[in-house]
Amino acid sequence: MGLLKPGVTIPLTDIQQITIYRIKHNLITTRATLNVYYTEDGTKKKTAIAQAFNKKGIQNIYNEIEQIINSSRY
Secondary structure (H helix, E strand, O other): OOOOOOOOOOOHHHEEEEEEEEEEEOOEEEEEEEEEEEEEOOEEEEEEEEEEOOHHHHHHHHHHHHHHHHHHOO
């Protein structure tokens, strides 16, 4: 997403949580964002790693990231 901010490289071991955040207007989802929470130098930070107009595209990216994280732990 590094359009306004520089890109961030996050080691898999530093990832604490991944969340899907949706913004709705009149019961219609207008934006979905995939956020990752990680620690850097002892402080908790957050960055958005993907954006879409609906949750389905974000959910697919989330599932792929979870597979990568789970396969790297073994």
